[in-house]
Amino acid sequence: MTIPSLEQLHALGARQQPTYDDPAALAAVVDRLRTQPPLVFAGECDDLKEKLAAVARGEAFLLQGGDCAETLAGVSAENVRNKLRVLLQMAVVLTYAGSVPVVKLGRLAGQYAKPRSNDFETRVTAEGEVTLPAYRGDAVNGFEFTPESRRHDPQRLLDVYNASAATLNLIRAFATGGYADLRQVHTWNTDFVSGSLYGQRYEKLAQEIDKAMQFMHAIGIDAEELRRVDFHSSHEALVLEYEHAMTRIDSRTEAPYDVSGHFVWIGERTRQLDGAHVELLSKIRNPIGVKLGPTTTADDAIALAGKLNPENEAGRLTFITRFGAQKIRDGLPDLIEKVTASGLEVAWVCDPMHGNTFEASSGYKTRRFDDVIEEVQGFFDVHRALGTWPGGIHVELTGDDVTECVGGGEELTDADLASRYESVCDPRLNRVQSLEMAFLVAEMLRLA
Numbered sequence: 001m002t003i004p005s006l007e008q009l010h011a012l013g014a015r016q017q018p019t020y021d022d023p024a025a026l027a028a029v030v031d032r033l034r035t036q037p038p039l040v041f042a043g044e045c046d047d048l049k050e051k052l053a054a055v056a057r058g059e060a061f062l063l064q065g066g067d068c069a070e071t072l073a074g075v076s077a078e079n080v081r082n083k084l085r086v087l088l089q090m091a092v093v094l095t096y097a098g099s100v101p102v103v104k105l106g107r108l109a110g111q112y113a114k115p116r117s118n119d120f121e122t123r124v125t126a127e128g129e130v131t132l133p134a135y136r137g138d139a140v141n142g143f144e145f146t147p148e149s150r151r152h153d154p155q156r157l158l159d160v161y162n163a164s165a166a167t168l169n170l171i172r173a174f175a176t177g178g179y180a181d182l183r184q185v186h187t188w189n190t191d192f193v194s195g196s197l198y199g200q201r202y203e204k205l206a207q208e209i210d211k212a213m214q215f216m217h218a219i220g221i222d223a224e225e226l227r228r229v230d231f232h233s234s235h236e237a238l239v240l241e242y243e244h245a246m247t248r249i250d251s252r253t254e255a256p257y258d259v260s261g262h263f264v265w266i267g268e269r270t271r272q273l274d275g276a277h278v279e280l281l282s283k284i285r286n287p288i289g290v291k292l293g294p295t296t297t298a299d300d301a302i303a304l305a306g307k308l309n310p311e312n313e314a315g316r317l318t319f320i321t322r323f324g325a326q327k328i329r330d331g332l333p334d335l336i337e338k339v340t341a342s343g344l345e346v347a348w349v350c351d352p353m354h355g356n357t358f359e360a361s362s363g364y365k366t367r368r369f370d371d372v373i374e375e376v377q378g379f380f381d382v383h384r385a386l387g388t389w390p391g392g393i394h395v396e397l398t399g400d401d402v403t404e405c406v407g408g409g410e411e412l413t414d415a416d417l418a419s420r421y422e423s424v425c426d427p428r429l430n431r432v433q434s435l436e437m438a439f440l441v442a443e444m445l446r447l448a
């Protein structure tokens with residue numbers, strides 16, 4: 001399979017790309033990236049593809065989550081550990097309730113580039129109104145609102161490579177070195193349930209899991225198996241220079257893989273059928289995703305599947321729908337019905353975040369916990385009505401006690417947002433909201 005050159009990709013009118021002012025510096029960075037070791041191995045991508053094939057068949061459930069935008073400053077043991085911890089806690093609840101394996105996929109170790117609605121941001125400062133390039137993720141520029149920081153700097157691509165390597169190294173250690181032990185994760189969940197008023201609502205399910213754990217212990221399942229988990233990385237494949245430089249030929253199969261992450265997805269803003277992102281991702285062999293917003297027609301989805309997965313390989317393609325709580329029940333059925341009738345092998349996953357963002361009166365971008373849950377409920381209801389499998393959820397979340405989304409058991413309000421709003425882009429569910437979501441989705445999964 002021939003990979004198009006960067007020039008050929010850019011000639012397709014690539015959207016949402018950085019505008020670098022020093023082509024020589026960019027070329028030097030790309031050359032350097034091409035010589036760096038892979039962050040993931042092709043065989044690992046294949047393993048994930050098999051797991052996602054099980055999702056597409058209705059035999060497994062995908063939990064994909066992490067920051068909206070990772071930051072270079074956020075690469076600390078505590079930060080990565082907290083995110084992994086909350087994802088593992090969620091996965092245990094979902095596994096028990098769904099009685100199916102839960103595929104664990106982090107939006108991490110590479111989620112550093114953001115598509116934006118506007119190229120520029122204007123703020124009122126002491127000097128009057130100032131307009132600068134929008135923040136596009138640490139892969140591109142800095143969040144600080146100064147001309148130096150907002151300049152698109154290619155050196156950042158190397159920084160992101162190194163940060164992703166450090167994050168993956170830590171995750172591999174946590175996932176296999178005992179931190180992810182099922183018994184430990186369950187204890188965290190029981191602490192959550194007993195330690196707070198809002199957690200107590202989920203006591204019944206937690207007790208059932210407790211009994212299952214005791215049963216496993218009683219019959220002697222204390223095996224090594226319980227001490228480790230499979231965990232994979234994912235990010236939006238947005239900056240072409242980075243993804244292209246990280247695309248390598250697998251020595252086993254001679255096929256190209258993007259070794260910057262196990263799973264990469266195409267965003268809602270860059271999914272044009274004849275666009276650069278679809279072209280590049282059609283050539284690699286990783287499992288991939290495409291975000292589908294409310295304007296997606298069934299013909300669009302079918303055409304994307306035809307181009308991105310011409311062999312109709314199960315596990316290769318995941319459609320991540322992000323319609324919004326108000327639109328999912330009307331928009332999703334037609335898409336699923338026609339894609340399914342076309343015999344296409346896809347996993348259906350719900351992103352209940354990106355269709356539910358609004359600006360609070362305080363000026364913060366936020367999401368209502370209830371809208372997020374309502375979109376997931378709509379997703380499950382539509383699948384149940386059609387007899388298809390609600391394959392998973394894709395969530396922006398953090399393991400920290402931030403205040404970015406309103407609602408949930410803690411009843412966070414607009415007035416609370418300022419106290420700990422740390423996201424550099426979109427609002428994430430905090431630790432408690434994420435765990436509550438897991439218990440609520442678990443009930444939906446039970447009935448699926």
Ligand SMILES: O=C[C@H](O)[C@H](O)COP(=O)(O)O
Nearest residue numbers: 068114115116117118425426
């Ligand atoms: O995470 C998704 C997008 O990057 C984000 O929603 C864009 O936000 P904007 O509309 O503020 O640019």
Ligand SMILES: C=C(OP(=O)(O)O)C(=O)O
Nearest residue numbers: 115267268269291322354
């Ligand atoms: C930008 C994102 O989503 P979407 O492409 O669905 O807007 C994202 O998931 O970070």
